[in-house]
Amino acid sequence: xxxxxxxxxxxxxxxxxxGRLISxxxxxxxxxxxxxxxxxxxxxxxxxxxITGAPGAGKSTLTExxxxxxxxxxxxxxVLAVDPSSPLSGGALLGDRVRMQSHxxxxxxxxxxxxxxxxxxxxxxxxxxxxxVLDAAGKDYIVVETVGVGQAEVKVTDACDTTVVVLxxxxxxxxxxxxxxxxxxxxxxxxxxxxxxxxxxxxRELAQMLxxxxxxxxxxxIPTVATTGEGIDALWAAIERHRAAxxxxxxxxxxxxxxxxxxxxxxxxxxxxxxxERCAGILDRLAEEVEARELDPYEAAAQxxxxxxxxxxxxx
Amino acid sequence: xxxxxxxxxxxxxxxxxxGRLISxxxxxxxxxxxxxxxxxxxxxxxxxxxITGAPGAGKSTLTExxxxxxxxxxxxxxVLAVDPSSPLSGGALLGDRVRMQSHxxxxxxxxxxxxxxxxxxxxxxxxxxxxxVLDAAGKDYIVVETVGVGQAEVKVTDACDTTVVVLxxxxxxxxxxxxxxxxxxxxxxxxxxxxxxxxxxxxRELAQMLxxxxxxxxxxxIPTVATTGEGIDALWAAIERHRAAxxxxxxxxxxxxxxxxxxxxxxxxxxxxxxxERCAGILDRLAEEVEARELDPYEAAAQxxxxxxxxxxxxx
Numbered sequence: 001x002x003x004x005x006x007x008x009x010x011x012x013x014x015x016x017x018x019g020r021l022i023s024x025x026x027x028x029x030x031x032x033x034x035x036x037x038x039x040x041x042x043x044x045x046x047x048x049x050x051i052t053g054a055p056g057a058g059k060s061t062l063t064e065x066x067x068x069x070x071x072x073x074x075x076x077x078x079v080l081a082v083d084p085s086s087p088l089s090g091g092a093l094l095g096d097r098v099r100m101q102s103h104x105x106x107x108x109x110x111x112x113x114x115x116x117x118x119x120x121x122x123x124x125x126x127x128x129x130x131x132x133v134l135d136a137a138g139k140d141y142i143v144v145e146t147v148g149v150g151q152a153e154v155k156v157t158d159a160c161d162t163t164v165v166v167l168x169x170x171x172x173x174x175x176x177x178x179x180x181x182x183x184x185x186x187x188x189x190x191x192x193x194x195x196x197x198x199x200x201x202x203x204r205e206l207a208q209m210l211x212x213x214x215x216x217x218x219x220x221x222i223p224t225v226a227t228t229g230e231g232i233d234a235l236w237a238a239i240e241r242h243r244a245a246x247x248x249x250x251x252x253x254x255x256x257x258x259x260x261x262x263x264x265x266x267x268x269x270x271x272x273x274x275x276x277e278r279c280a281g282i283l284d285r286l287a288e289e290v291e292a293r294e295l296d297p298y299e300a301a302a303q304x305x306x307x308x309x310x311x312x313x314x315x316x
Numbered sequence: 317x318x319x320x321x322x323x324x325x326x327x328x329x330x331x332x333x334x335g336r337l338i339s340x341x342x343x344x345x346x347x348x349x350x351x352x353x354x355x356x357x358x359x360x361x362x363x364x365x366x367i368t369g370a371p372g373a374g375k376s377t378l379t380e381x382x383x384x385x386x387x388x389x390x391x392x393x394x395v396l397a398v399d400p401s402s403p404l405s406g407g408a409l410l411g412d413r414v415r416m417q418s419h420x421x422x423x424x425x426x427x428x429x430x431x432x433x434x435x436x437x438x439x440x441x442x443x444x445x446x447x448x449v450l451d452a453a454g455k456d457y458i459v460v461e462t463v464g465v466g467q468a469e470v471k472v473t474d475a476c477d478t479t480v481v482v483l484x485x486x487x488x489x490x491x492x493x494x495x496x497x498x499x500x501x502x503x504x505x506x507x508x509x510x511x512x513x514x515x516x517x518x519x520r521e522l523a524q525m526l527x528x529x530x531x532x533x534x535x536x537x538i539p540t541v542a543t544t545g546e547g548i549d550a551l552w553a554a555i556e557r558h559r560a561a562x563x564x565x566x567x568x569x570x571x572x573x574x575x576x577x578x579x580x581x582x583x584x585x586x587x588x589x590x591x592x593e594r595c596a597g598i599l600d601r602l603a604e605e606v607e608a609r610e611l612d613p614y615e616a617a618a619q620x621x622x623x624x625x626x627x628x629x630x631x632x
Contacts, residue, residue: 259606263602266616267617267621271584276580287575298352302586305583
């Protein structure tokens with residue numbers, strides 16, 4: 001299928017076309033630009049939720065419950081489960097099939113695991129692009145769930161309108177969240193597995209951390225038990241309150257800031273691609289010279305930049 | 317103090333100079349290039365260990381024990397505790413003072429927390445540079461401990477000669493490790509907190525995962541109890557075996573690969589800096605046009621790239 005017919009299919013809500021477009025975005029090839037251009041005028045209607053937190057915190061189950069909540073209101077939803085890339089082999093370990101079996105047959109729920117097949121820039125770029133595919137296809141809500149809490153994951157949820165950070169009861173989780181830079185990105189905190197001991201202590205600890213942090217709008221803290229559904233309505237209400245609390249200007253400003261970051265990232269990726277396509281031989285030679293200590297890495301990088309420029313300008 | 321005298325101080329082993337050079341590297345300013353050039357001829361003597369794993373796995377305590385082990389052999393050691401940046405406020409939450417108090421007064425142990433003060437590229441670049449500072453200062457070993465297990469952290473430990481991945485007993489930890497792409501980067505696995513239940517199960521699960529993975533050299537799996545020191549000698553022996561098992565050619569190849577990645581990253585950072593310094597106004601205007609849907613992000617990025625190029629070539 002051509003990119004044009006995939007775009008037409010996605011706009012008509014065809015699931016196969018949606019899946020293929022997201023694969024295309026993951027690959028990050030030359031068709032991404034034209035596809036994004038074609039989809040872009042159709043975007044802007046979806047509201048996006050980011051779900052992040054430590055591995056094992058219960059993010060997938062919570063996402064499944066939130067999808068159920070959104071569906072109960074009759075809205076359509078697209079879910080992107082973003083896995084960090086495996087640096088050598090690539091690819092997500094858990095397939096889409098084991099995820100969210102309760103929604104597997106619902107035509108208004110589109111679920112997709114995403115892995116970046118390459119470098120760091122890939123993840124933070126591919127996610128907003130995949131979100132745009134779902135947005136253009138008319139999904140009312142987009143939920144982006146990350147696997148971990150590294151920098152790349154934090155950056156991914158930064159592309160969402162409301163970011164939910166999932167913690168568990170137990171001493172130290174709030175400290176870890178602060179260390180991972182999550183206090184600043186959370187719009188709503190969830191303390192999941194709230195049937196365990198230590199929920200009050202976790203809430204208190206988190207509230208203290210937030211008190212010390214420079215964050216202006218203090219996020220709500222909602223206890224949940226995702227496995228039973230307890231607290232999901234309260235969480236949804238908190239998400240809606242966060243959505244309502246943002247003025248149109250706030251939202252526009254946040255969107256412009258994200259768009260600027262995306263444009264910059266695309267420009268940097270174009271540069272990286274240029275380096276990799278045209279300068280591989282030069283880079284190998286430079287690395288050998290640096291290893292032999294005939295050159296230092298900075299001088300080598302300056303030579304590499306120069307080589308890219310002259311390649312770009314073409315032979316003279 | 318000038319950069320020259322800081323370099324002279326660091327080469328003479330002055331701790332204050334070392335600390336100031338690492339701060340300089342964290343800031344990533346224009347002095348980094350000249351400093352790296354001056355230090356580079358003095359590097360190549362240190363052996364580097366990366367310690368990574370989930371938050372709370374016991375990495376800090378394990379690092380403290382490994383430092384004790386290295387010191388018992390009479391070797392000097394530099395420790396870099398790499399924290400992911402807090403996307404808004406920046407900075408490491410835990411200071412150096414609370415870390416590794418047992419080595420705080422040892423002049424042959426240099427401990428430093430590092431935070432990137434900015435973007436993703438910063439972390440993966442700043443760490444090898446800080447390692448080079450410690451290497452030039454004559455440290456026999458360099459230990460790089462990460463806070464989390466995100467992509468950026470995995471990339472950081474990729475700069476080390478031997479990478480140790482720390483897990484805990486408990487179902488799912490090996491699965492999480494696989495999801496985070498840790499199977500491929502681990503040279504040695506540690507199952508820390510091995511006084512808890514589930515050590516054998518964790519070992520078995522990990523061994524099965526490794527069996528399924530395409531990794532050629534299967535890493536050893538060492539149970540430890542970092543809080544008591546149990547298993548630390550066995551871990552050290554496994555690290556030494558990994559070191560001995562690499563041929564000179566393997567090591568040279570791995571180093572060249574890392575150097576090539578570093579040169580490429582420096583070139584990309586130079587490009588990013590150029591974008592941010594010279595094109596901020598253009599970027600704001602482009603973001604507004606994209607938000608108004610007069611332009612799509614790809615076309616905007618192409619215009620931004622063009623603007624960078626013409627800035628670089630100067631006014632015509």
